[in-house]
Amino acid sequence: MTLDSPKQRIHAIVIGCSLAGLFTARVLSDHFERVTILERDPVGDHPESRRGQPQTRHLHGLLAQGFRIINDLFPDLEDALVKGGAIISDMGEAIRWYHFDGYKKQFTSGLHAVSVSRIFLEWNIRNYVARLPNVAIQSACAVRGLVTNNDRTQVLGVHAVTGNDGEKETTIGANIVVDAAGRGSSAGKWLESVGFDRPQEDEVKVGVGYATRLYRRRPNDLVGARLVMISPTPPRQKHMSFLFPVEHDRWIVSAGGWFGDHPPTEESAYLEFIRRLPVSDIYDVVSRAEPLSDVFTYKFSSSLRRRYEKLTRFPEGYLVLGDAIASFNPIYGQGMTSAAMQVQVLDSVLHQEPNLTGLWQKFFQRIAKVVDIPWQMAACEDFRYPEAVGxxxxxxxxxxxxxxxxxxxxxxxxxxxxxxxxxxxxxxxxxxxxxxxxxxxxxxxxxx
Ligand SMILES: Cc1cc2nc3c(=O)[nH]c(=O)nc-3n(C[C@H](O)[C@H](O)[C@H](O)COP(=O)(O)OP(=O)(O)OC[C@H]3O[C@@H](n4cnc5c(N)ncnc54)[C@H](O)[C@@H]3O)c2cc1C
Structure with missing residues (x-):
């Protein structure tokens, strides 16, 4: 194995080729000669949900801040999305949103909403990143641990297994390793194995369950709005549903509930769950629309935040971001935007710091500030329910x-x-x- 000098910016490894990993690779490509994304799943060349990110089958709303950052990181992406059938509209005008026993007043907000499936969004971003001349995506490559120097103060790369059956062990050297492996990231375990503490975890138990289905979208399905959101009045109500248009003339509908009050998957029971919502806007569309998929489910037990900023010892050359740092109750639609904001911090600290030593401290301190706001917003809303624990x-x-x-x-x-x-x-x-x-x-x- 040859390892680059830790003082140089020659090679960066990103663990995970989902959105946080792709944003990270895009930024690192400006700071390092070479960037390699290592992804455990085989990654095809079409939009698809992979084993390592099952949430991508479900409705994903992108907040305006996330859309703004993504447009900065990936010029021309918006055109590609629209050409592929994404719908961009003014949030205030386009969303019919029932919340706290009433419809919000539709108005021109100046904030843009992009309505697109999560897999199509990621596929477009992945295509963009794959075209960068100094970025390589190595799929079917599962990282198994960190390689450190002898006194275990510096991460020098990763141990990984490659091939669809994980048949070949390999070691890959890098000046920096960024862990964007999602909520299931093994960073805590790997840190312990080289003599460091795991980060403390904050958790808010929400017991959320999602059930999602795609339907054919016809031009007159919905009049006076393009998206519908029906949110509960907590603690009295625990159910929600969102209906968003996505590419290829389809609707994506996610229904959900807190604290075990989850939507069923059987066709008529699923429709009944939607019918029982306080207003009928989504039921009126889906009860007449042709279903194009099964009903997919997802259970999300808790929002989880890892407090890396509180650690006093940490190896050089290693960072963690995205859902691996904070995964929020998905109902508030914050995860992709939080990842984009964290990657902006990464870009900024790499610009400011001439060498990588000590970078982790500044990075995690600033990341904590970025995560604080969405975390508190989500947690506050969830604590309207007396069942919330944390x-x-x-x-x-x-x-x-x-x-x-x-x-x-x-x-x-x-x-x-x-x-x-x-x-x-x-x-x-x-x-x-x-x-x-x-x-x-x-x-x-x-x-x-
Ligand atoms: C049901 C649901 C709905 C959601 N809705 C929204 C929404 O509306 N809006 C929003 O902004 N966010 C939403 N989110 C959150 C959003 O999906 C994530 O924030 C976003 O995908 C970024 O996650 P990530 O890239 O950090 O991690 P992930 O998407 O979890 O990806 C981690 C990647 O790392 C790979 N990996 C893991 N371990 C290894 C390893 N050892 N070696 C190599 N590769 C590895 C995995 O295969 C995977 O590809 C939702 C989440 C859920 C669960």
Whole structure:
């Protein structure tokens, strides 16, 4: 094995070729001579859901902040998505959103929503990354552990097995290894095996279950909106469903519930679950539409955050990001955007730091700030349910009492809804909802 000098930026390894790994490789390609993505699954040349990322069959909404970053990272991607059938629309105009016992007021928000299947989005991004001259994607290559120097202070590469049956062991050297292996990342185990502590974990148990189905989309299926979201009024209701248009004239419908109240998969029971939602907008479409897939399910037990920023010892040359750092209750649609924001931090620290030594500390400190906001937003909403178990963020009950009024104000006040959409899309800080102009509008009630 030949190993590059750790002081140089010759070779970077990314573990995982899902979205966080692809974003990472794109950024590292600006900073390293060569980048290799190692992916455990065989990766084909068409849009498909792989074993290592079963969530990709389910509806994925991309927040406006994520879409903005992705457009910066991958110029021309938007054109490719639209050519392939993605639908881009103004969020405020396009979404018919029932939430807290009322429809939010549709208005022109200036925030763009891209409606596309998760596998088609990833396939386009993967094609882009695969065309970068200094990036290689090695699929059917499972990383099994870290290679370190003798005193175990520096990661020098990875041990891996390659081939569809994992038949060949190999060692690959690198100046930096970035773990984007998702929630199931073995980073904690690997760190322990070379003498470091695992990160502390924060968990909020939500017991969410999803069931998703694709349907044929006809032009007049939905009038006056392009997407529908039906969200519950917690703790009274526990069910939700979203209907988004995706490429090839299809609808994707995900229905879900908290704390074990999950949608069934049997056809008529699935429809009945959707029929029992407080409004009929999604039922009206899917009860008449032709199903194009089975009903796929996914169980998500808890939001999970790994506190790498609290570690005081860590090997040089190793970073972790994406769902491997934080996987959020998917109902809030934050994972892809959080990964994109974390990768922006990676880009920034690599620009600022001339050498890689000590990079991990600055990286994890800054990542923690990026994760804090979506984590607290998701956790606060989940703690509206008394069944939620975990560390409750400070002032959750007070925040939720005020946000309930914000949600109700969005039914009639486009100024409040506009600010709420910006916060939800991670385009503005949550504190902006406490601006006196917004507080006054929220508290006075009434229409605009
Ligand atoms: C049901 C559900 C719905 C969701 N909906 C949304 C949504 O609406 N909006 C949103 O933004 N986010 C959503 N998310 C989250 C989103 O899917 C993830 O945040 C996003 O895919 C980024 O994840 P990732 O790349 O970090 O990890 P993953 O997508 O989990 O990918 C990890 C990759 O690493 C590979 N891998 C793992 N171990 C190894 C190894 N040892 N060696 C090599 N390769 C390895 C895996 O095969 C996989 O390809 C949802 C999640 C779920 C579960």
């Amino acid at each position: 560390k409750k963020p400070a002032l959750t009950d007070l925040t939720n009492a005020y946000l309930a009024k914000v949600h109700r104000a969005t039914h009639h006040d486009p100024v409040v809804y506009s600010q709420f959409l910006k916060v939800m899309n991670l385009m503005a800080p949550p504190s902006s909802l406490m601006h006196p102009k917004i507080v006054w509008r929220v508290l006075r009630g009434g229409s605009d």
